[in-house]
Amino acid sequence: MKAIVMLFLAIYIGGCTSKGLTGSGKAENSLTKSEKSAGWVLLFDGQSIDMWRGFQKENVPEAWQIEDGTIALTGKGGGDLITKNQYDNFELMLDWKISEGGNSGIFFNVAEDPKFRYTWQTGPEIQIIDDERHPDAKQGKNGNRQAGTNYDMIPLATPAVNPVGQFNTVRVLVNNGHVEQWLNGKKVVTYDLWSPEWEALVKGSKFASMPEYGRMKKGYIALQDHGDKVWFKNIKIRPL
DSSP states (O other), X not given: OHHHHHHHHHHHHHHHHHHOBOTTSOBTTOOOHHHHHTTOEESOOSSOOTTEEETTSSSOOTTXXXXXXXEEEOSSSOOOEEESSOBSSEEEEEEEEEOTTOEEEEEEEEOOOTTOSSGGGTSOEEEEEOTTTOGGGGSSSTTTTSTTSBTTTXXXXXXXXXXXXXXXXXXXXXXXXXXXXXXXXXXXXXXXXTSHHHHHHHHXXXXXXXXXXXXXXXXXXXXXXXXSOEEEEXXXXXXO
8 A cells, every 4th residue: 555655646746747836836837727717728738839830930940849848949040939829909928037148039919921021020029138148138228128128119117027047927918009018926018009109119219110010900929039048838818
C-alpha cells in the first residue's frame, strides 16, 4: 500500500510540475470554470501553438517553440506570430518575460493586407523591452518606449515593470476604441483610438508617415519577433 501511495504522489507531483502553477496556485495556461463561464478563451494551453500562425504565413515558424510551458522565440528569422482569429472589442491577458538586453512587443488591431510588411505598420503596440540595457528604451519622448508603454505614443502613468528575468502580467481592454493597458495589476496607459488626441499622438510619433497606423477597427493579436528571446504564457482573451 505504501508503494502505491508513493507512486500516486510521484505521478501527481510530476503532473503539477509539468503543468505549472501561477502565484495564486492556479494551474498555468488554463481557465477556471468561472473564467469559462465569463467567456474567456484560452489562446495557449502550454502544449500547442495551434491558435497562432506566422504573420503573412499559414503555419507557425520554426523559430517559435514551446519551452517550459511558454511560447518562446528561440531562433532567428521567425517573424511575428498572430492569432488565427481577428478581434474588435476584447479583454486580453498574458504573461511575458524578456531576455537581458531584449526587445519585443504585443500588438492588436493588426491588419494582414499584403501591402503591409510588418505588424507594427498597422496595430498599436504594448512595449516589451529591457529598460536598463536596450538603447531604444532611452529614446522617444518622456519614456514612451519603455516596457509597458503604448510604444512611442504614451508613457507609463506609474512604474509597474518587474526586473528582467521575471514575468510581467499584461491586461489590455479594448472597447469601442477606448483602450486601457494594465501591467502587474496597475493601470498604466489609457487612450481613445481615432480621437483627435490619438491623431495628434500619431502625428508626433515615428508612425506619422503611415496613414493607416492605428486606424483599424479590428484585427489580429500579434507577438513580435524583434530578434531577441522572449517568453509568453497564460494567454487568454474575452471577446466583448
